[in-house]
Amino acid sequence: xxxxxxxxxxxxxxxxxxxxxxxxxxxxxxxxxxxxxxxxxxxxxxxxxxxxxxxxxxxxxxxxxxxxxxxxxxxxxxxxxxxxxxxxxxxxxxxxxxxxxxxxxxxxxxxxxxxxxxxxxxxxxxxxxxxxxxxxxxxxxxxxxxxxxxxxxxxxxxxxxxxxxxxxxxxxxxxxxxxxxxxxxxxxxxxxxxxxxxxxxxxxxxxxxxxxxxxxxxxxxxxxxxxxxxxxxxxxxxxxxxxxxxxxxxxxxxxxxxxxxxxxxxxxxxxxxxxxxxxxxxxxxxxxxxxxxxxxxxxxxxxxxxxxxxxxxxxxxxxxxxxxxxxxxxxxxxxxxxxxxxxxxxxxxxxxxxxxxxxxxxxxxxxxxxx
Amino acid sequence: xxxxxxxxxxxxxxxxxxxxxxxxxxxxxxxxxxxxxxxxxxxxxxxxxxxxxxxxxxxxxxxxxxxxxxxxxxxxxxxxxxxxxxxxxxxxxxxxxxxxxxxxxxxxxxxxxxxxxxxxxxxxxxxxxxxxxxxxxxxxxxxxxxxxxxxxxxxxxxxxxxxxxxxxxxxxxxxxxxxxxxxxxxxxxxxxxxxxxxxxxxxxxxxxxxxxxxxxxxxxxxxxxxxxxxxxxxxxxxxxxx
Numbered sequence: 001x002x003x004x005x006x007x008x009x010x011x012x013x014x015x016x017x018x019x020x021x022x023x024x025x026x027x028x029x030x031x032x033x034x035x036x037x038x039x040x041x042x043x044x045x046x047x048x049x050x051x052x053x054x055x056x057x058x059x060x061x062x063x064x065x066x067x068x069x070x071x072x073x074x075x076x077x078x079x080x081x082x083x084x085x086x087x088x089x090x091x092x093x094x095x096x097x098x099x100x101x102x103x104x105x106x107x108x109x110x111x112x113x114x115x116x117x118x119x120x121x122x123x124x125x126x127x128x129x130x131x132x133x134x135x136x137x138x139x140x141x142x143x144x145x146x147x148x149x150x151x152x153x154x155x156x157x158x159x160x161x162x163x164x165x166x167x168x169x170x171x172x173x174x175x176x177x178x179x180x181x182x183x184x185x186x187x188x189x190x191x192x193x194x195x196x197x198x199x200x201x202x203x204x205x206x207x208x209x210x211x212x213x214x215x216x217x218x219x220x221x222x223x224x225x226x227x228x229x230x231x232x233x234x235x236x237x238x239x240x241x242x243x244x245x246x247x248x249x250x251x252x253x254x255x256x257x258x259x260x261x262x263x264x265x266x267x268x269x270x271x272x273x274x275x276x277x278x279x280x281x282x283x284x285x286x287x288x289x290x291x292x293x294x295x296x297x298x299x300x301x302x303x304x305x306x307x308x309x310x311x312x313x314x315x316x317x318x319x320x321x322x323x324x325x326x327x328x329x330x331x332x333x334x335x336x337x338x339x340x341x342x343x344x345x346x347x348x349x350x351x352x353x354x355x356x357x358x359x360x361x362x363x364x365x366x367x368x369x370x371x
Numbered sequence: 372x373x374x375x376x377x378x379x380x381x382x383x384x385x386x387x388x389x390x391x392x393x394x395x396x397x398x399x400x401x402x403x404x405x406x407x408x409x410x411x412x413x414x415x416x417x418x419x420x421x422x423x424x425x426x427x428x429x430x431x432x433x434x435x436x437x438x439x440x441x442x443x444x445x446x447x448x449x450x451x452x453x454x455x456x457x458x459x460x461x462x463x464x465x466x467x468x469x470x471x472x473x474x475x476x477x478x479x480x481x482x483x484x485x486x487x488x489x490x491x492x493x494x495x496x497x498x499x500x501x502x503x504x505x506x507x508x509x510x511x512x513x514x515x516x517x518x519x520x521x522x523x524x525x526x527x528x529x530x531x532x533x534x535x536x537x538x539x540x541x542x543x544x545x546x547x548x549x550x551x552x553x554x555x556x557x558x559x560x561x562x563x564x565x566x567x568x569x570x571x572x573x574x575x576x577x578x579x580x581x582x583x584x585x586x587x588x589x590x591x592x593x594x595x596x597x598x599x600x601x602x603x604x605x606x607x608x609x610x611x612x613x
Contacts, residue, residue: 177416247513253500254507258491264454265560266480266508310495 026309029319033326040329041100045092047337052088060092076228077235094228102226102290103332103346104325105234107297109287111324112245114298115305115316116280119252120273121181124306128284128298131188131277135195136166137288141218142202145211156233159218159292160285166191167281171274178270180259221294221347223332230290241283242321248276249313256311294328294347296354301327303361327353379428379438404467404482404563406430406453411462413445413452421460422448430564432467435590447488450566454485466564480508484562488569490553494542498552501541502527505559527558530585546573554582558589565589 046057063086066072071083072093082094113128121130129135140162144155151158171179174187199219206212217224251272254262263269287294304327305319328346331353335346408428414421423445430436440446451457453464455471464471466482474482484505492501505527506520528534533551536544541552550573557565567586571579 250507253496254504256493256496257501257504260456260487261490263456263476264480264485264487265504266477268476311493312496312500 023309023315026315026319029305029308030322033322036326037100037104037329040326040333041097043333044100044329044336045096047340048091048096049341050091052091056088057092057096060086060088061097063089063093065089066093077232079229079232098228098231099223099226099332099336100329102230102234103223103328105231105238106221106223106287106291106294107301107324107326107328108242108321109234109238109283109324110294110298110328111301111305111320112242112317113280113283113287115302115313115320116245116252116276116283117298118302119255119313120277120280121185122256122258123181123185124303125299126185127296128280128287129192129293129295131184131281132166132170132191132195133163133281133284133288134293134295135192135199136169137163137285137293138219139166139195139199139202141292142199142215145215145218146202146206149211155218156289160289163285163288164281166195167277171277179273217345218292220345221292221350222343222345223291223335224343224345226290234286234290237282237286241279241286244279245283245317246321248279249317251276252313252317256313292345292347294350296347296350296358297324297327297331300350300354300358303358307361379436405432405465406483406564407465407468408449408453409463409465411449411452411464412460413448413457414460415448415457423452425462427462428453432563433590435586447568450485450568451487454483454566455479456485477508480560480562482562483564483566484557484560485566486553486557486568486570488572492541494540496541497538498533498536498541498544498555499524499528499538501552502555502559505556505561508560523561524559527555527561530558530588531555532581532585547575547578550574551578551582554585558585 042058042061045061046054052060060066066085066089069083071080072085074080075082076093076098082090085093110128114126117126117128117130118124120126137159140158141155144151144158170184170187170191173191174180174183176183203212203215206215251267254265254267255269255272255276257265259269262272284298301320301324302316305316305323309315309319327350331349332346334349334353335344338344338349406429408426410425410427411423412421412425413423426445426449428436428438428449438446438449448457452459453471455464455474466474471479471483502524503516503520506516506523509520509523510516528537531551531554533548533555536548536552539548541549544552550570554567554570557567570586571582574582
C-alpha cells in the first residue's frame, strides 16, 4: 500500500476524533432544531397586540435598516440609544424578537446544565434543579416579593444568588470525606423539601393577588415581558457556561465511567465534579435570572438528545445547545398565543409537553434511570 | 519462565482450596517498576475493623506477581491501597522506592494502572472510545489526540485482541468481550505497573488463557509490572501460561 494513503487514513481518523465524527444524527438534530427555532420565532413575531400582516412582520424581521445597522445592534446588546426605525421594525425588533432570543438562551442554558448534572450524578433523572438550585431561588423570590419588597428591582440577581447558595449548602451537607452522587442527590432532596416548605408558607403572608401571581410566574418560569435587557443580562454568562460545557465534554465522558475508574485514570474526581457542578449552576442561574424557574426543559432535552446521538458528551452537549432553544421557543409560542390574550407562564407549557413525552420515553425504553 | 512468577498469599490460606481466589501480579521486565507495599493497614470508612491488617507485598519489576487468598480476604482492598484509591491507615506504598503520595494524580496514573473488578460504562460508547479514555492521564485539559495516543490505542487494542470489536458499542458486548475492552483501556494507559483485579472474571476458558497470554506478552515485550488477581479456574491455568 502506498504510504501516502496510510497517512491520509491516519489524519482523517484524527480529524474525526477532534471534530467528533461528522455524525448524521447530530447534524440532522441541529438542523431540525434550528428550523424549529426559526419557525417558532417567525410565528412569535407575526402575532401580537399591534396587528400587522404576517408578510409585514417578516419583512420587518429582515429589514436591512436594522439587521445591518451597527448602531441598532449596539443598542440591543450594549444598551445604547435606539436608532430611527419604522414602527413595525421597532415592534418586531424591540418587543417581539427579544423574547425569542431570551427563550433560546434559557433553553440552551437549562439543557446543558441538565446534561452536566446527569453526568455528575450519573443519573438520567437529574435536572438543573436537582441540587437545590430551584428551591433556593424560589425561596429567595418569595422572600423578596413578600418580605423585602423594596428589593424587587434586584429580583433576578437575588434569585440566582439564592440558587447558587442553596447548591453550596447541598454540597456542604453531602460532604463527608468527599461526596458521592447518591449523597448529593439526597442532600438536594432534603434542602429542597425544607426550602420548599418555607416557600409555601410565605405564600400565606402575601396580601395581594398581584404578588402571588408574580411569585407564581417566577417560580414556574415565564418569558412574559422579556426585553433586550434580559438578553444583555443572560448572554455573557450563557456564552461562558456553554464554552466551559463544551470544553469539558471529555471530563464528563470520563466521569461517566464511574468514580473509581475516573480516579484511577488520574482525574481528581472531587475537584472536577465540583467545578462541573459550578458550571451547571452558573447556566441554571443565568436562566433563572431572566425567566424564573422553568421546569422540565433541563430534564427532558438531554434525554431527547441522548436518545438520538448516544451518550457521548462531545455530541450530547452540542446537541443540547441546539435542542434546548428549540423546545423552549416552541413552548413559548404556546405560552404566549394558545390562550390569547391571556399569557401563561412558559413553565406550565414545558411541563404539559414534557410530562407526556417523558412518559412515552419511559414506556419505550427498557432501562431508564442509569446512563 | 516460572521464576518470573511470584506468588503472594494473603491471610495464609492454602491455594487449591475450593474457596480460593487468586490474584496474580505479573511484572514487566527491566524498565518496569517495582511496587512495594509495606505493612499496609486498610479499612473502609463504613467499617470499624481494618479489612487488611498489616500486609506487605513486593512486586518485582519484570515479573508477574500473583496474589492469592480466599474470597473476602482483602485482595481487592489491598490492590486499591496499592493504587492509592484507598488511603492506608498505616504503612506505605512505594513505586521504585518513591512514595506513592508524592505522585501527582495524573503522574501516578501514567505510572500505575488499576483495572477494578466492577467497571461500568455508558452502553452506547464504542470500544475504541473507551480505550481512548485510557489516554486521559497523558492528555492536558485542552490537548487533542496525538500520534502517540493513537499508537498506544492501536497497540492496546491489538494486544487485548479486541480489534474486531473496535467499532462495536460496549452495551452490546458479552461480559467477556467487555472485559477485553476494559483490559485494552488500562493497556492504553501505558503504565509501568499494572494491577489487574480478577481480570479473568466473566471469561470462558479460552479467553482466560488469552488474558494470561496477554499478561505474559506484556511481561516479555514491555516495561510493565502487572500484579493481577484472578479466579480459581485461572489459578490452574496460570502455571501453564506463565
